[in-house]
Amino acid sequence: MPDSTQIDAFDRKILALLQHDARLTNNDLSERVNLSPSQCSRRRQRLEEEGYVRGYRAVLDRDRLGFGLVNVVTVTLSTHNRDNARRFAELVSRLPEVQEAHALTGEMDYILKVVTRDLKALxxxxxxVLLPHExxxxxxxxIVLETLKETTSLPL
Structure with a gap:
């Protein structure tokens, strides 16, 4: 696992800029962080290779694509053992509607962020899908009424 103490202020600035706009070229980055394009390129490549940058993707408009409902779903498992947790994790990994899945402490075992087109789909x-699973x-x-904030950005 990378150690965040191995990155300096230039690296943090590059990461902050990339998480805002991953399409920035090395020339764009160099102008904004005051390094040469070749230095930015080497730093970007190192940050990617060391796992600080896990990937690049487009952020799609959920509403325009017809996924009008955001749902928070909590799940309690039938039994609490490693095999049951593994089976549930395998199920969740196959479900494209599930955008996030988190194991919890406390009363509920998991919380899921699920997108659906409408109430019928939910x-x-x-x-x-969920209830029949062993x-x-x-x-x-x-059902989420309004999203006040949604981001994947880290506070660099």
Whole structure:
């Protein structure tokens, strides 16, 4: 695992700029961080190779693509053992509707961020996919009324 103490202020600035706009060229970066394009290129490549940059992707407009509902789904497993948790993790990894999945401490075992086109699709997801799965005991859903903040940016 990379050690964040191995990166300097230039690296942090490059990472901050890239997480805002991954399409920046090395020339663009060099102008903004006051390094030569070749230095920016070497630093960017090292940051990628060392795993500080895990990938690049486009952020798509969920509403324009017809995924009008964002849902928070909590799941309690039927039994608490390693095999059951593994089976649930395998299920979640195969479901494109699940954008995030987190194991929790406390009353619920998992919380999922799920996108669906509408209420009918949410009902099908819960009733036809989650509830019948052997690892799942209980599911609760909540529909997001408004998203106040959504980001993947880290506070560099």
């Amino acid at each position: 009902a099908a997801f819960v009733n036809d 690892s799942v005991q209980h599911v609760k859903t909540a």
